[in-house]
Amino acid sequence: MLSTLSRLSLPTRRTSVLAVLAALVALLAPAGPARAVAPATPDPFFSYTGSTPLADYAPGAVLNTRTVPYSLAGVPLPLAVRQILFRSTDAQGRPVAAVTSVIKPAFGTTSKVISYQSFYDSLDPEHGPSRSFTGSTQLGGMIGHVETVMMSAFLLQGYAVVISDTQGPTADFAAGPEYGYVTLDSVRASLRDSGTGIAPTAKVGLVGYSGGAIATNWASVLAPSYAPDVNARLVGAAEGGVLVRPAANLDYVDGSQVWAGVIPMAVIGVSRAYGIDLTPYLNDYGLEVYRKMQKASITEVLGAYPGLTWKKMTKPEYAEPSSVPIFVSTVNQLNLGSGPSPTLPMFIGQGTGGELEGTTAHPTLGKGDGVMVAGDVRTLARQYCADGVKVLHREYALSHFTSVALWLPEAIAWLGARFGSAPAPSNCASIAPGNPLTPLAGTP
Incomplete structure (x- = not known):
């Protein structure tokens, strides 16, 4: 099947991508009452047990x-x-x-690497793609297998594909900077380990959709300061379904029929990542959802909380997110609009048909794909353009899931071309204005 996909024309490949996505939706759809699944025994490989303190190792050191x-x-x-x-x-x-x-090249070594950032989106570390590749049968980890098919075109051309558990060892969902650090250090480690089949001088392209776009974008903007050695090897970053300003996204999905469940997921993930406690602000129902969702995967959450709002989960005095100071200060750290610009070319795709997934256009934020806000993405792209980045920006009149069928073939073609000598294309001059990327303002 993989070799067949690689030979298809672009329109046919789009149809094939739709077939893959249909399989994914079928995989994620509930097949009846939820069944209890015995927890998997944690694989000791994924824990560091050495005597040398981790702080004594440089970022990216192979353990x-x-x-x-x-x-x-x-x-x-x-x-x-x-x-x-x-x-x-x-x-x-x-x-x-x-x-x-690292999915190794079939023959010999390679000088071309795709760092693919997964959208496994989960609060359970056992759902990371590295677990699923070694035999895990948990539903939350099955996403990684579909994504491997999505990247088959690169595998068949002799690239190595690096797929990390980007959310870190405690599955810190939505904590963008951590996604970026892990992504960059995974590239470092892959280049340093002689067993990967990757040449020491290899070039690297970044790609990711949805949760994978969180990692891709944050890795792109953090690379010049956190990993200049990796930044020098990056040829470009392709991303779609982009989370720019989480505070705005939570407002956009508030009350959505499909995506509202990401509100408590994000609250848990951000709280966990930054060591803050938001439970004093939750009402009894909010605490019930919070406790239930501690290890939830996106596969369990989509469509499971139709119409859920922030207000339904919080005490009356905290009915607005802006009334919780610790939340305001923390979520503003995740605003890409307040961060630096990358130094590599970017391909950015974003859907605008969120109604297809139960999210109506927001009165001030405008349209999105059901979970991501198109106006925020446009402004971020224009901001990068103003700083000299070559950006190719696309909008699709489809939802978050269905936009993948249009984004993926373009992303693969664009990123593959970045390993050649052709200059990166740009449509900066024609990107329409978007939303102000202002931080969330707190209330006294």
Whole structure:
């Protein structure tokens, strides 16, 4: 199937992508009453047990490695996966042990690497793609397998594909800077480990959609300061379904029929990442959802909380997010609009048909794809353009899920071309104005 996909024309590949996405939707859709699943035994490989303090290692240092067959729900396939435990940094700047999987090139070494950032979006570390590649059968981890098919065009052309557990060892959902640190350090570790089949002089392209776009964008903007060695190797970043300003996104999905459940997911993930306690602001129902969702995957949340709002979860005096000072100060750290611009070319795709997924246009934020705000993405793209970045920006009149069928073929073609000598295209002059990317203002 993979070789067939690689030979298809662009329109046919779009149809094939739709088929893959349909399979994903079928996979994620509830098949009846939820069944209890016995928790998997944690794999000791994913924990650092060495005697040397992690702080004594440089970011990207290799801590442990192994090569295993790629396993689809416990069935080994003829793909070799190199897994690396490496030192990285969490959202609070502390050293952590993170993990990445490198799907090795079929023959010899390669000088071309795709760093693919997964949209596994979960609050459970056991749902990371590295776990699913080694045999996990948990539903939350199955997304990684579909994404491997999405990246098959690169594998068949001899690239190595690096897929990290970008949310870190504690699954800090929506904590953008941590996603970026882990992504950059996974590239460092992959270049340093001789068992990956990657040449030391390899060039790297970044790509990711949705949760993967969080990692891709943050890695792009953090690379010049946090990992200039990696930044020098980056040829471009392709992303779609982009989270720019989480405070605005929470307002946009408030009351959505499909996406409202990401509100408590984000509250848990951000609280966990930054070590803050938001439970004093929640009412009884909010606490019930908060406790229930501690290890939830996006596969369990989509459509499970139709019409949920921030107000329904909080005590009356905290009915507006702006009334919770610690939330305001924390969520503003995740606003890409307040951060630096990247120094590499960007391909940015964004849907505007959010009504297809139960989210109506917002009175002030405007349209989105159901979870991401198109106006925020336009402004971010224009901001990068103003700083000299070559940006190719696309909008699709589709929803978050359905936009992938249009974004993916363009992203693959655009990113593949960045490994060549052709200059990156730009449509900066024609990107329409968007929303002000102002931080969330607190109330006294």
